[in-house]
Amino acid sequence: MENLALIDSFSEFKDDKLIDRVTLMAILEEVFRNALKKKFGSDDNFDIIINPDKGDLEIWRNRVVVADGEVEEPNEEISLTEARKIEPDFEIGEDVSEEVKLAQLGRRSILALRQNLISKIHEHDNTNIYKQFKELEGEIYTAEVHHIRHRAVILLDDEGNEIILPKDKQIPSDFFRKGDNVRGIIESVELKGNKPAIIMSRANPLFLEKLFEQEIPEVFDGLITVKKVVRIPGEKAKVAVDSYDDRIDPVGACVGMKGSRIHGIVRELGNENIDVINYTNNLQLFITRALSPAKVTSMNINEETKRVEVLLRPEEVSKAIGRGGHNIRLAGQLTGYEIDVLREGAEEDVELKEFSDEIEDWIIAEFHKIGLDTAKSILEYDVEDLVKRTDLEEETVKEVIRILKEEFEE
Structure with a gap:
């Protein structure tokens, strides 16, 4: 098989793999040099000439003419008699260039060449795909x-x-x-x-941020900046937004009339509850907004320990904590502060865990889930409300209330 015919048979990969001719030729040269190394031990004295336009390839081996019987390196030296078979006027010490036909490599080597080419083209494709998606x-x-x-x-x-x-x-x-x-x-x-x-x-907070860019023109245009996104995928998210133009209400623009703008994002995320919050450098105000919908009475911020104590009216505590503790957890992630909730009048109250000898731990945990962790916080609700808000049976709730009431009886 002639060199050109073999290259043409190889070039079928060009169309299948959408690889350009020049790249194919570069891969071909690498593949052929590997074959030459395997066959002759070295490819240093070989010239491979490629014509990308015609798809033609020639291989030439360069050797030095030595006297008969003095050939020590057959790949680099040729005897005078053998050299004169190529050209009759060669003399000792001259360079001889001889074309190597693919048939000289042997059928097995040609098959290996083809397989190696396929492998290199796949590798080339994979590298391109990697670069494409890395960007x-x-x-x-x-x-x-x-x-x-x-x-x-x-x-x-x-x-x-x-x-x-x-x-x-x-x-x-x-x-x-x-x-x-x-x-x-x-x-x-x-x-x-x-x-x-x-x-x-789809769970990464960046997905939600990019959805804001796609769905809200002001974010896409840079008029509104998404400062930070935190989320519990499929449950709840908080997004802090800001605008450098005082005429733009960033929250209003993101949410839209009656939630029209954010509705598509919520639907994409499996009805994830999204709170959009006005970002501010005023830390106290930012923490207050992050705890929405709860209304904060006052707070004590410790910037060294990154903790904040938030004082709330008893009826606001469960709002601040949220279902499953999601609201307070996300507020902490958004602001970067560990948030401790204190109830007004809590000094006269008793922690629920103090009753662990009479109330089982799993029952206490159920109340903790809805933000009720003191005796008085539970006694503020009637039995029916507590049954609805927890997974506890009515008899269990009644027994807990009886135990707690005894604590405050004189």
């Missing part, structure tokens, strides 16, 4: 559900690139079917071996 890290991307596994959903984009959406990067309420289009951010791109591993996330 997309942190950006929103859409792909189609191809396969659903126990620990991950496998997506394919329009180019057939595989993207992995792991279970822990999904929103808990996410439910996908094959063929569904899925949006998320490209969270990370790594080369595992020679294959890029592209990881998508």
